[in-house]
Amino acid sequence: MINRLVIIGVGLMGGSLALALRAAGRVGEIVGYGRGLTNLQDAVDRRVIDRVATSLGSAVREADVVVLATPVGAMGDSLAEIAPFLTERSVVTDVGSVKTQVVSAARVALGERFARFVPGHPLAGGEKSGVGAAHAELYRGQRVILTPEAETDAQATERVAAMWESVGAEVRRMPAGEHDAILAATSHLPHLLAFTLMDLLARAPQRRSVFEYCGNGLRDMTRIAASDPVMWRDICLANRDAILAALADYRGELEELAAAIEGGDGVRLLDLFARAKRTREELN
Amino acid sequence: MINRLVIIGVGLMGGSLALALRAAGRVGEIVGYGRGLTNLQDAVDRRVIDRVATSLGSAVREADVVVLATPVGAMGDSLAEIAPFLTERSVVTDVGSVKTQVVSAARVALGERFARFVPGHPLAGGEKSGVGAAHAELYRGQRVILTPEAETDAQATERVAAMWESVGAEVRRMPAGEHDAILAATSHLPHLLAFTLMDLLARAPQRRSVFEYCGNGLRDMTRIAASDPVMWRDICLANRDAILAALADYRGELEELAAAIEGGDGVRLLDLFARAKRTREELN
Numbered sequence: 001m002i003n004r005l006v007i008i009g010v011g012l013m014g015g016s017l018a019l020a021l022r023a024a025g026r027v028g029e030i031v032g033y034g035r036g037l038t039n040l041q042d043a044v045d046r047r048v049i050d051r052v053a054t055s056l057g058s059a060v061r062e063a064d065v066v067v068l069a070t071p072v073g074a075m076g077d078s079l080a081e082i083a084p085f086l087t088e089r090s091v092v093t094d095v096g097s098v099k100t101q102v103v104s105a106a107r108v109a110l111g112e113r114f115a116r117f118v119p120g121h122p123l124a125g126g127e128k129s130g131v132g133a134a135h136a137e138l139y140r141g142q143r144v145i146l147t148p149e150a151e152t153d154a155q156a157t158e159r160v161a162a163m164w165e166s167v168g169a170e171v172r173r174m175p176a177g178e179h180d181a182i183l184a185a186t187s188h189l190p191h192l193l194a195f196t197l198m199d200l201l202a203r204a205p206q207r208r209s210v211f212e213y214c215g216n217g218l219r220d221m222t223r224i225a226a227s228d229p230v231m232w233r234d235i236c237l238a239n240r241d242a243i244l245a246a247l248a249d250y251r252g253e254l255e256e257l258a259a260a261i262e263g264g265d266g267v268r269l270l271d272l273f274a275r276a277k278r279t280r281e282e283l284n
Numbered sequence: 285m286i287n288r289l290v291i292i293g294v295g296l297m298g299g300s301l302a303l304a305l306r307a308a309g310r311v312g313e314i315v316g317y318g319r320g321l322t323n324l325q326d327a328v329d330r331r332v333i334d335r336v337a338t339s340l341g342s343a344v345r346e347a348d349v350v351v352l353a354t355p356v357g358a359m360g361d362s363l364a365e366i367a368p369f370l371t372e373r374s375v376v377t378d379v380g381s382v383k384t385q386v387v388s389a390a391r392v393a394l395g396e397r398f399a400r401f402v403p404g405h406p407l408a409g410g411e412k413s414g415v416g417a418a419h420a421e422l423y424r425g426q427r428v429i430l431t432p433e434a435e436t437d438a439q440a441t442e443r444v445a446a447m448w449e450s451v452g453a454e455v456r457r458m459p460a461g462e463h464d465a466i467l468a469a470t471s472h473l474p475h476l477l478a479f480t481l482m483d484l485l486a487r488a489p490q491r492r493s494v495f496e497y498c499g500n501g502l503r504d505m506t507r508i509a510a511s512d513p514v515m516w517r518d519i520c521l522a523n524r525d526a527i528l529a530a531l532a533d534y535r536g537e538l539e540e541l542a543a544a545i546e547g548g549d550g551v552r553l554l555d556l557f558a559r560a561k562r563t564r565e566e567l568n
Contacts, residue, residue: 182490182493185484185488186485186498187502190506192541194560195557195560198564199560201469206465210470211566211567215407217474217508219567220507221505223501223564225560225563225564226564226565229557229558230554233553236544237553243545244545249484251538253483254477254534255535261527264524266521270513272480276483276486277510277511279486280506280510281510283503283506
């Protein structure tokens, strides 16, 4: 049971966690904090949170669990702001898509309270954002990756793991660096490819025709290009090295593909497409 | 009314057209021809076609409409093979994703019968292939692009347009080169990006983790990587120049994106992502 839960950043991720914990009967009071007052009022009206905190300090002093659900670039400042007010029993966690940089920021910001910070990332979400998209079932059946450090308090990690399991998620643990490399390939790279494709088509000379003759393949492929720009800017800056490595690999493959097309190398094209098709079918 | 319809290549596209015309009561006998006898027998069992032609010559001699629905690379040979047997009343059309190269092949193969060849491309389909995936509603509400040449018989074009309209499709006309440039951007490029992403992940050192932590974004984005490899090899070879141009544009954008990430240029990243998001939302 979480007597008081504080959600910093009440959007799709934070709002859905609040709704899910409430539905599971695992939470007493839910306090929200964030920059957008209209959004916070909306969260109160939708009964996602019970009330809006007037200051982070007063909110977290009595908190059992504090969840950071802002874009990752804002997490360091939020952690520094709450650090002086955290009590020994408070556990702090986050839902950021990048872990190494958030862990570093937390280590600096929290000082001796760092042991009660449990870095986390639920693999859920989607291209919709804001509390209006939040729903209690977002995390059911989804994976949550926790990346505790050597200093992380084992009980704190257990508490966060239990919180996620109570809303139907499956918890895995791995080192932060491994998380960031895997997510760079499976999530960050695909998002960047979709943003880039959409932007290219937006700027194409035949833009109107492009829209008129857009098929389902293009629609599916670019759905994630409607994701929150601030969130993705922050992910790019925070997971820079792993993303640049994934982009370099991808650009290398595209170069090989272009060379095969230019050289009319049907054997190589068939080989590449057949291997991709087999792999994609394994995903089903 | 089409008294005898001949479908060369009875897969998703050809099979769905046969089913749709039958459902609309617009066709007498449907004759199928293709390389795979098992597939053709399957098409008979599923009542997609009435019978299998023993030779292309005998099939097309009595045909009102002949539809080529093979991968585009095979169309030239098929056209050369049927050319001697076509009568004056026969209309020939195709469903290929590339038009300029098919038109050139048809001009050579058909000679004086070229005027009765109506190049076409229904913007429908998907990653599934084979007659087992065919269904009568595939073309309803979808666009079909016809790219008649200066020599193309207007009545032949009308006949093909009427055929597509009778199965619920909306017919547009444009020059073959324009079609190929638009489709290179809206369809061919996205497919190639999906194939490349899937292939890259298949070859990644952390392949197992990649599959274990694959999210919905990646799934949606790579759905079309399960498309038919032969069809896509042929499209790459047939629409080489337009595809290389689209790939070069895309690679240029990816290079700019990598430079912005490397330089920590948050303003530029936010600008790109915000523009892509707005554009994607217009697509909805």
